[in-house]
Amino acid sequence: MHAHKLLFIGTPGAGKTTAIAAVSDALPVCTDVPSSEEDRRTTVALDFGEVHLEEGLRLGLYGIPGQPRFDFLWSILAPGTLGVVLMLDARETASSQRVSWLLAQHRAHLDGTALVVCVTHLDAAAAKPLADFREMARLRGLDCPVLGLDARRTDLVQFVLRVLVARIEAQALLP
Ligand SMILES: Nc1nc2c(ncn2[C@@H]2O[C@H](COP(=O)(O)OP(=O)(O)OP(=O)(O)O)[C@@H](O)[C@H]2O)c(=O)[nH]1
Numbered sequence: 001m002h003a004h005k006l007l008f009i010g011t012p013g014a015g016k017t018t019a020i021a022a023v024s025d026a027l028p029v030c031t032d033v034p035s036s037e038e039d040r041r042t043t044v045a046l047d048f049g050e051v052h053l054e055e056g057l058r059l060g061l062y063g064i065p066g067q068p069r070f071d072f073l074w075s076i077l078a079p080g081t082l083g084v085v086l087m088l089d090a091r092e093t094a095s096s097q098r099v100s101w102l103l104a105q106h107r108a109h110l111d112g113t114a115l116v117v118c119v120t121h122l123d124a125a126a127a128k129p130l131a132d133f134r135e136m137a138r139l140r141g142l143d144c145p146v147l148g149l150d151a152r153r154t155d156l157v158q159f160v161l162r163v164l165v166a167r168i169e170a171q172a173l174l175p
């Protein structure tokens with residue numbers, strides 16, 4: 001059986017832990033604790049889940065905490081990654097410093113890997129339009145899909161994984 005390592009990165013609260021839990025076949029590994037800054041839980045080490053696709057492919061899903069104080073985990077969790085899901089919260093601006101930092105990390109640690117950008121919380125009153133995030137990707141020269149995603153929806157997260165796997169396999173065919 002083939003295995004792909006996929007990495008979920010993104011801003012705090014965008015939905016990385018939720019998305020991994022929504023699709024994982026077995027009970028996901030979750031290291032969330034109550035956040036000291038917000039009324040929610042936040043990841044302090046990593047997320048891990050596993051999905052088996054019908055075509056005999058096993059996906060290892062890893063999540064990096066979104067809070068900057070855990071940025072040292074990048075160098076531990078990034079090696080071996082084939083595909084990346086960048087999760088952004090539609091209530092925040094697409095051109096924030098944190099988005100720039102995440103994309104710089106992506107270039108530094110994960111250059112050449114397949115990328116899909118997912119924008120969550122599009123149902124929130126304060127959500128910016130998906131078009132803002134597509135424009136951000138275009139301006140930054142990102143050659144990747146920018147999809148709306150409700151991270152709580154198993155079917156939608158499964159769709160994102162299929163898009164990412166297709167891109168990994170397409171890139172492997174390129175010279
Ligand atoms: N309304 C709404 N809620 C969402 C959506 N996507 C995710 N959520 C919720 O948003 C929250 C996201 O929290 P997490 O999954 O812990 O976020 P995270 O990216 O892991 O955050 P860190 O671990 O702090 O980096 C959860 O309460 C989800 O249920 C969405 O599209 N709409």
Ligand SMILES: [Mg+2]
Nearest residue numbers: 016017042043
């Ligand atoms: Mg988390």
